[in-house]
């Protein structure tokens with residue numbers, strides 16, 4: 115294993131790098147690439163492979179191994195050396211690191227995939243964009259409103275040369291587009307309300323007490339990273355691969371609870387349809403505030419202004435047992451663990467990730483107002499979600515869940531926590547990123563970092 119012991123590097127104005135050439139010739143309009151050699155090759159040609167760094171090499175990372183197996187994985191980074199060894203079994207030629215800041219110094223990188231704890235996502239994402247690297251960032255994209263805005267703004271600056279994707283891979287399910295078509299083609303009439311929920315409940319009293327010593331192979335201080343220090347407890351590492359995020363994501367300094375976890379996926383089912391920007395007002399209710407742990411039970415309601423195809427709408431997020439009211443007694447919404455419901459002037463559409471049910475309501479709900487689209491206009495399948503990103507890195511840079519789309523989604527959700535903590539309805543100026551009626555709420559838009567950690571490195 116290569117151990118990293120050099121000091122972190124600030125981004126430089128690097129000369130033209132290898133990846134500069136890994137770009138689609140938009141003019142060709144073919145998705146083909148122009149290479150340094152001057153030859154034009156198809157997207158899968160061996161010389162067109164991306165040099166990828168994987169940050170986080172166990173757990174969720176496993177879900178990425180196959181999709182990048184046809185690229186060059188040249189760097190692996192994990193704070194747990196056992197997990198690093200797991201990644202190295204798959205990609206034995208890659209250099210290995212325990213500190214992502216040093217990993218990002220590796221000169222031949224084109225792109226990174228980040229599968230670490232939520233409280234490091236915005237850091238790793240922003241540092242990678244600063245180094246002109248394409249980024250696939252696991253959800254949630256950020257842990258505070260400020261982080262979401264910084265990352266989104268950085269992406270928008272670099273949109274012409276970098277591809278980003280936030281890891282809401284359920285977005286590729288065809289049902290997402292079927293829901294969008296039904297709502298936008300008028301199947302529920304004029305849309306007025308959107309309800310999104312998740313029923314997961316993982317109550318915890320507070321941060322875990324100090325217990326034992328971290329294993330020698332775990333770089334615990336790097337695991338804490340930018341967050342305020344909390345002593346080691348094996349409980350933060352208690353669950354199996356791909357599930358361990360449920361050991362830590364409910365603590366304010368490490369995650370954003372269900373709102374950022376399943377909320378990122380389930381709100382995406384609505385976000386894909388409603389073409390919303392940032393909300394103008396937010397109000398949240400829920401269980402009593404715990405300064406250490408995010409709420410289990412909470413409802414956040416967001417006001418969204420009209421856009422070019424619909425009027426103003428209210429969007430709400432319900433979690434941990436809070437649920438929207440069912441439109442009819444014979445429909446039990448509690449049977450849908452993670453779902454969305456769209457209410458319009460002519461009825462309801464209820465959906466989970468894979469299926470949808472239309473419930474026309476009222477004597478005039480005869481569906482004559484529904485403009486069913488022709489077969490040719492049905493939205494085509496997105497294809498493989500991770501491949502959409504690798505293809506975009508080498509092609510036209512377009513992905514379905516880039517940091518603009520996903521950045522507004524998570525900013526909205528995190529504002530739900532801000533209103534919950536402020537304990538009042540807040541008015542929000544999305545252009546300025548400021549709450550206009552509460553200084554206390556403004557102070558909650560950002561979070562505290564340990565000295566020596568900067569978001570903009």
Ligand SMILES: NC(=O)c1ccc[n+]([C@@H]2O[C@H](COP(=O)([O-])OP(=O)(O)OC[C@H]3O[C@@H](n4cnc5c(N)ncnc54)[C@H](O)[C@@H]3O)[C@@H](O)[C@H]2O)c1
Pocket residue numbers: 169170171172173174175191192193194197212214229230231232234252253254281282283336337339355356357358359360375
């Ligand atoms: N898209 C999905 O469906 C999905 C599913 C599961 C998890 N996730 C997301 O993936 C992320 C990881 O979840 P998990 O359950 O695999 O968590 P985990 O606690 O198992 O962490 C994953 C890996 O990252 C490593 N790691 C942690 N902090 C690191 C750091 N600062 N630098 C380098 N490596 C670090 C860990 O040692 C571990 O090997 C979370 O953000 C979670 O929300 C997404």
